[in-house]
Amino acid sequence: MWRTKKPEESAPSSNPPGTPSVTVQDLRPLGLRNSLRPSDSNSRLGKSLSFQGELKGAEDLYIDGEFAGTIELGEHSLTIGPQGRVRADIRAREIVIEGNVQGNLRAGDRLQIGKTGSVTGELVTARIVIEDGAYFKGSIDIARAEEQGPASEAGAGERFRVAPTPLSVEAEDKF
Amino acid sequence: MSFWRRWFGVGEVYASPETQLAAPASHGLAQFFQHLAARIHPNVLDLGRVWHSTVTLLTAAGCKVYTEDAFATLADAWQKQSPDAAAYLEENLRYAAESFDGILAWDLFDYLPEGLLSPAAERLRVLLKPKGVLLALFHNALPITAGVMQYRLVTPQSFACIASALPLLPQRVLHNRAILRLFAGFSSSHTFVRRDNLREVLFVK
Numbered sequence: 130m131w132r133t134k135k136p137e138e139s140a141p142s143s144n145p146p147g148t149p150s151v152t153v154q155d156l157r158p159l160g161l162r163n164s165l166r167p168s169d170s171n172s173r174l175g176k177s178l179s180f181q182g183e184l185k186g187a188e189d190l191y192i193d194g195e196f197a198g199t200i201e202l203g204e205h206s207l208t209i210g211p212q213g214r215v216r217a218d219i220r221a222r223e224i225v226i227e228g229n230v231q232g233n234l235r236a237g238d239r240l241q242i243g244k245t246g247s248v249t250g251e252l253v254t255a256r257i258v259i260e261d262g263a264y265f266k267g268s269i270d271i272a273r274a275e276e277q278g279p280a281s282e283a284g285a286g287e288r289f290r291v292a293p294t295p296l297s298v299e300a301e302d303k304f
Numbered sequence: 305m306s307f308w309r310r311w312f313g314v315g316e317v318y319a320s321p322e323t324q325l326a327a328p329a330s331h332g333l334a335q336f337f338q339h340l341a342a343r344i345h346p347n348v349l350d351l352g353r354v355w356h357s358t359v360t361l362l363t364a365a366g367c368k369v370y371t372e373d374a375f376a377t378l379a380d381a382w383q384k385q386s387p388d389a390a391a392y393l394e395e396n397l398r399y400a401a402e403s404f405d406g407i408l409a410w411d412l413f414d415y416l417p418e419g420l421l422s423p424a425a426e427r428l429r430v431l432l433k434p435k436g437v438l439l440a441l442f443h444n445a446l447p448i449t450a451g452v453m454q455y456r457l458v459t460p461q462s463f464a465c466i467a468s469a470l471p472l473l474p475q476r477v478l479h480n481r482a483i484l485r486l487f488a489g490f491s492s493s494h495t496f497v498r499r500d501n502l503r504e505v506l507f508v509k
Contacts, residue, residue, distance in 0.1 A: 257363075259356040268370045271363045 176212045193228070204237070211245050224254075235272075330462050331496040332439050332504030336406060337460040339437040339508070340365055346405035349431065351375070351412055353468075355456040365460065370404070372397065374412050375452050379472050389423045397424070402433045410455045411441040411502070413486070414474045421486055429489045429509060438490070438507040442478050445501060465500070 171189045174180060178194035185201045193210035199218045200207060206223035209215055213228030224236045226246040233251045234240060240254040244262035252269045259265065340346045348367045350358060351374040362369045377396050407428055416424055428438055441455075452470040455463045478486070480495065483505060487493060490507040497503055 257356075257359060259354055259359060261355070263354060264373075265354040265371050266373065268368055269359055269363065270368045 171208075174213075176210075209246075237272075328462065328499060330498070330504060332441075332494070332506045333457070333463055334461040335494065335496075335506050336408070336437055336439045337365060339435075339506075340367060340406050343405050347403060348406045348408065349399070349404045350408045352408065352410045352456075353454050355454075358457040361457045361460060367406075370399075374409075375415065375454070375470055375472060378412070378415060379452075379470050382472065389420045392420060393423055393427055397427050397431065399431050401430050402436075404431050405433055405436050407432060407436070407438045408455075409438055409440040411443060411453065411474075413440055413478060414443050414476070415452065415472045417475060425486050426489060429487070432509040434509060436509045438487075438509070440505050440507070442483060442503045442505065443474060443501060444477065444503065446474050446477060 171191045172186065174190070174192040174194045174196060176193045180195070181197045183199050183201075184190075184196075187203060187205060189206045189208075190200070190202060191208045191210060192213045192215060194212070195214045197216045200215075200221070201219075202221035204222045206225070207219060207221040208225040209228045209230055211227045213226075213230075215228065215230045215232065217230075217232045219230075219232060219234045220237075221235075222237045223239045223241075224234055225241045225243065226248055227243040228245070229247045231249045234248070234253070236252075236254040238254075239256045239258070240252055241258040242248055242260065242263040242265060244260040246260070247264040248267065249265075250267045252267065253272050254269075255272050257269060257271070340348065344366075346367050347370065348362050349370040349372065350362070351372060352358075353373050353375070354371045359369050359371075374396060378392075381392055409428060413421060413424070432438060452468050452472045454466045454468045454470075456466060457463050480503075484493065487505075487507050490509055492508045494506045494508075495503055496506075
């Protein structure tokens with residue numbers, strides 16, 4: 130009947146060598162996902178690598194180097210690490226940015242710009258998270274048809290109810 | 305300190321950097337949202353720093369949000385030399401005419417050099433669609449500390465002021481008559497006086 134008190138979960142240990150300096154601990158207070166760290170199962174473009182061209186794939190990708198071109202990952206996620214410098218149009222289910230990105234981004238599910246992230250371009254996503262300190266110049270459009278939940282679910286403490294449609298649909302102007 | 309307070313007529317000392325001040329009700333912002341509500345999928349340009357809550361609130365209201373931190377670009381321009389109006393507008397605020405239903409200019413005009421005031425006001429007017437709205441803030445007195453206040457939406461009726469270390473100095477206090485002259489191209493304006501030494505002015509194109 131009474132739950133026995135479980136031992137407190139230990140905090141994640143410090144990053145293993147070779148992983149980005151942004152830690153999971155940094156992100157958790159904001160309720161952000163910890164997909165920032167490359168896992169063994171991810172493909173990875175390391176800091177010293179540079180690639181130019183068209184990249185398509187069906188697995189998660191972590192970029193901490195330079196990339197120019199287009200990236201299409203379908204239902205998978207792309208993480209751009211703190212050292213990543215990307216000039217590309219990107220399509221993925223989830224995009225997490227801690228580095229520098231220029232291009233048009235389309236995330237089917239979710240887009241996150243971390244505190245060290247810098248993004249210039251047009252963003253289309255179902256949900257977005259922007260950490261304090263992030264730089265962004267461009268436009269943000271919420272893809273209503275693909276919306277699956279409240280946009281501020283992982284936000285920095287916001288408590289807004291998200292309306293899926295505009296507050297009013299009466300237009301004054303002709304479009 | 306008291307000398308500078310008297311000299312500048314300062315009524316309030318701003319918080320230290322990255323300190324967030326309280327978010328009193330903003331009638332100007334409430335009116336801004338009311339205007340947007342009458343439009344379908346309105347385009348809104350925010351000239352301040354990007355904030356999650358601002359983007360969330362605007363997108364929740366059905367807006368497509370454009371962000372261009374004019375304060376940061378202005379600070380960059382100041383660091384090189386006094387910003388030249390033509391050069392500044394050549395590199396910034398470059399959008400097609402009548403692109404936006406609403407523009408959040410915050411207190412940008414308090415920081416613009418004299419030569420950039422009219423060209424910037426005219427550029428924003430051109431960027432607005434007919435009956436589009438521009439929300440601007442004006443300080444009643446010069447702050448005694450350097451640095452810019454940044455503004456983050458908290459609700460559709462309030463915003464928080466956050467002190468930043470951005471190296472910009474307010475250029476002057478714009479009084480009501482000067483403001484109306486500056487934005488003479490707009491069809492109407494509504495002024496809301498706040499308790500925190502700010503005036504909110506909503507201009508309608």
